[in-house]
Amino acid sequence: MEWKILAIDASILIHQFHCAVPTITNHKGDEISVLQGLFQRTVFMLQNGIKPLYVFDGIPPENKRFKDTKDGNVQFRRRINPAPTIGSDKWKDLKTLLNYLGVPFIQAPSEAEATCAHLVLKNVAWGAVTEDMDALPFSCHRLIRNLKAEKKIKVQEYNLDEIWKQLxxxxxxxxxxxxxxxxxxxxxxxxxxxxxxxxxxxxxxxxxxxxxxxxxxxxxxxxxxxxxxxxxxxxVVAEVNLEDLKWTKPDDDKIRHFLCREKHMREVRVNSVLQKLHPPKKQKTQKRKSTATEVSPNKQTKMSEFYPAKKMVHPNKSTPGGPYPQCSDVRGIDRLQP
Missing domain, CATH: 1.10.150.20 (5' to 3' exonuclease, C-terminal subdomain)
Incomplete structure (x- = not known):
C-alpha cells in the first residue's frame, strides 16, 4: 500500500462533529461527539492508506475575528468554531487519543489552513484536507474536500497549478x-x-x-x-520537517481503556472500529491430492477427464471474440490519485 500524508484542518472536522445531529453523549451525559468522530474518521483514513497529520488552529488575525458595527459595538465576523483551546480538557482528550492512535499533530501559530497549505508547498504533505476555500489563496497546491467515511460522497480535488493555468x-x-x-x-x-x-x-x-x-x-x-x-x-505558519513527524502503530489496549473506561464510550462500538485496522488474514488452504488418481478428493470427476472431447466449429460460423467494454465508477477515497 502506498501511503499518502494529508494535512488535516482539525478545526473544520471538530466543528462538523460538534454540530452533528443528534449529539452523542455517554451514560453520564457528557458530550463525546467530537471524540468519537475524530476516532472513527482517523481510523477510516488509516484503513485507506492515508497518514493523517492534524493541524490545530492558533490565534486568528484581528481583522478576521472582529468587526465594528454602525452603532459602535464589536461583533464577531463569523461564528467562532467550538474548537478546543490549548490547555483545555477537550484539547487534552484529543491529544491523548491521537497519541494512542500513533498519529502526529501540529499546533499552528495562526490559521490552520495556512499551515496545511505550507506543508503541501514544502512537500511535507501530499495534500491538504479542509472545507475552507481560503486554503487556495494560501497557495495550497492540492486541496481535498468531502473526505468522509460515506462511500457515496465523491471526493473533490483542486489542483492550484491547473486553476492558475485555466484562469x-x-x-x-x-x-x-x-x-x-x-x-x-x-x-x-x-x-x-x-x-x-x-x-x-x-x-x-x-x-x-x-x-x-x-x-x-x-x-x-x-x-x-x-x-x-x-x-x-x-x-504566519508552523515550520515542520518530514523528519520531525512520526506515525506509530495504534495501541489498542490504551485506546480501549481511554475511550471505554475513562470516556465511557460503548465498548462494542470501539471494538468494531478497531477491527477495521486489523482485517482477518485469508488463510491459503492446500488441497490434498489422492495418490491413486492424482485428483483432489473433494473434486468431482468429470467425464471429459476419461474421454477428452473436441469442440466442433461450423465452417460458416465464426467464434465470438474480442474484449467486452469495461467501465469504472471512481468514488470516495479512490479519487485520490497521484
Missing amino acids: NLSREQFVDLCILLGCDYTSKIKGLGRKKALKMIREYKSIEGIVRVKSQEQIPPDFDYVTARRQFLSP
Missing part, C-alpha cells in the same frame, strides 16, 4: 481575485460577481488598478485589501 493568472492576481470575491480578512466591493471580477483583474492586473477606475462610493471604508493580500502571500 491565465499569476499567483498574486489569483489572490487579488479571491479577495474581490470575498474572504475572511476584509469586506468586498459590492456588485462584483465571478465573471466581472475575473474580467477586471485580467484588464487592470491588480486591485489597485480596479480601485482607480471605481468611484469612491463603491469602495467600502473597511476594504483593507492590502492587509488581506499580505496575510495570504506571507502567512
Whole structure:
C-alpha cells in the first residue's frame, strides 16, 4: 500500500462533529461527539492508506475575528468554531487519543489552513484536507474536500497549478481575485460577481488598478485589501520537517481503556472500529491430492477427464471474440490519485 500524508484542518472536522445531529453523549451525559468522530474518521483514513497529520488552529488575525458595527459595538465576523483551546480538557482528550492512535499533530501559530497549505508547498504533505476555500489563496497546491467515511460522497480535488493555468493568472492576481470575491480578512466591493471580477483583474492586473477606475462610493471604508493580500502571500505558519513527524502503530489496549473506561464510550462500538485496522488474514488452504488418481478428493470427476472431447466449429460460423467494454465508477477515497 502506498501511503499518502494529508494535512488535516482539525478545526473544520471538530466543528462538523460538534454540530452533528443528534449529539452523542455517554451514560453520564457528557458530550463525546467530537471524540468519537475524530476516532472513527482517523481510523477510516488509516484503513485507506492515508497518514493523517492534524493541524490545530492558533490565534486568528484581528481583522478576521472582529468587526465594528454602525452603532459602535464589536461583533464577531463569523461564528467562532467550538474548537478546543490549548490547555483545555477537550484539547487534552484529543491529544491523548491521537497519541494512542500513533498519529502526529501540529499546533499552528495562526490559521490552520495556512499551515496545511505550507506543508503541501514544502512537500511535507501530499495534500491538504479542509472545507475552507481560503486554503487556495494560501497557495495550497492540492486541496481535498468531502473526505468522509460515506462511500457515496465523491471526493473533490483542486489542483492550484491547473486553476492558475485555466484562469491565465499569476499567483498574486489569483489572490487579488479571491479577495474581490470575498474572504475572511476584509469586506468586498459590492456588485462584483465571478465573471466581472475575473474580467477586471485580467484588464487592470491588480486591485489597485480596479480601485482607480471605481468611484469612491463603491469602495467600502473597511476594504483593507492590502492587509488581506499580505496575510495570504506571507502567512504566519508552523515550520515542520518530514523528519520531525512520526506515525506509530495504534495501541489498542490504551485506546480501549481511554475511550471505554475513562470516556465511557460503548465498548462494542470501539471494538468494531478497531477491527477495521486489523482485517482477518485469508488463510491459503492446500488441497490434498489422492495418490491413486492424482485428483483432489473433494473434486468431482468429470467425464471429459476419461474421454477428452473436441469442440466442433461450423465452417460458416465464426467464434465470438474480442474484449467486452469495461467501465469504472471512481468514488470516495479512490479519487485520490497521484
